[in-house]
Amino acid sequence: MTVKKIVKYGTPSLREKSKEVHKISKKVQILVEDLYDTMYAANGVGLAAPQIGENLRVFVIDVGTDPKTMNPITFINPKIIKKEGAINSYEGCLSFPDAYTNVRRYKSVKVKALNIKGKPFVMEINDGSLLARAIQHEFDHLDGILFIDHCRNRFDADRVLTEKGLAPVDSKYLLEEKELEEEIQKNPPAEENN
Ligand code: ZN
Numbered sequence: 538m539t540v541k542k543i544v545k546y547g548t549p550s551l552r553e554k555s556k557e558v559h560k561i562s563k564k565v566q567i568l569v570e571d572l573y574d575t576m577y578a579a580n581g582v583g584l585a586a587p588q589i590g591e592n593l594r595v596f597v598i599d600v601g602t603d604p605k606t607m608n609p610i611t612f613i614n615p616k617i618i619k620k621e622g623a624i625n626s627y628e629g630c631l632s633f634p635d636a637y638t639n640v641r642r643y644k645s646v647k648v649k650a651l652n653i654k655g656k657p658f659v660m661e662i663n664d665g666s667l668l669a670r671a672i673q674h675e676f677d678h679l680d681g682i683l684f685i686d687h688c689r690n691r692f693d694a695d696r697v698l699t700e701k702g703l704a705p706v707d708s709k710y711l712l713e714e715k716e717l718e719e720e721i722q723k724n725p726p727a728e729e730n731n
Contacts, residue, residue: 539571540578541589546633546703552681552710555585555592558613561655565595569611569653572597581631583671585678588632596675600667610660612650615676619647623720624665628674628684636701638694640687641717642670686710689718 544551558565568591576584576597585596594614601607622644629637644665651657662669674684685706688694695705 538574541571541575543575543579543584543631544588544590546630546683548632550590550592551587551632551678551683553587553592554681555587555594555679557594558651561613561651561653565593565613566653568593568595569597569613573599573609576631579631582667583675584631585675587678587681594679596678598668598671598675600671611653612648612672612675613652613655615648615650615672615679617646617648617673617676618659619645619661620673621645622665623717623724624670625689625721626670628670630674630684632683633685633698633703634701636697636703638685638697639689640684641689641712641714641721642673642687643717645669646672648672648676682712683710686712687714689721 568586571589572584572586575589576599582600583596583598586593596612597609599607599609620643624642624644626640626642627637628640645663646669647659647661649657649659677683685694688706691706691711698705
């Protein structure tokens with residue numbers, strides 16, 4: 538059980554595609570414990586293995602707001618099997634200290650993964666909630682995709698990144714997502730942040 542150093546934006550390994558877990562070995566169990574310890578220590582709601590320097594397809598999420606409502610969920614070798622709808626999400630990332638911007642996400646997501654015991658489970662979240670968005674955010678990390686790649690306003694994202702001393706958005710990774718953007722604009726959520 539160790540609080541690890543979180544890999545920061547600009548480190549090449551954050552852009553690498555992570556490898557599947559073939560066996561839930563002791564090493565993988567320790568990795569999962571370290572992910573939780575590191576995430577809770579940083580007051581995050583999700584953390585993916587590449588963010589602590591392990592390019593393996595593992596992430597953890599806990600959107601519980603206090604110890605009474607703790608709800609840790611471990612995802613090993615996750616697959617997103619359905620995604621629908623579109624929503625604005627005001628996001629940050631533990632690899633981008635204090636930088637937040639509006640990004641595009643699916644409203645509904647259905648994911649299949651293994652738990653820490655190697656047992657498969659399926660989870661479907663249809664409400665555009667923090668959990669639905671966190672799953673997409675953490676899943677992306679396993680493919681070297683970062684939240685800023687989904688930014689809705691590149692100029693705003695660049696401004697925020699520059700303010701925090703981080704490199705601007707890289708065009709090479711920027712996702713167009715025209716259909717998602719059109720759908721978000723058709724149904725702007727009441728709580729949309731600008
Ligand atoms: Zn992140």
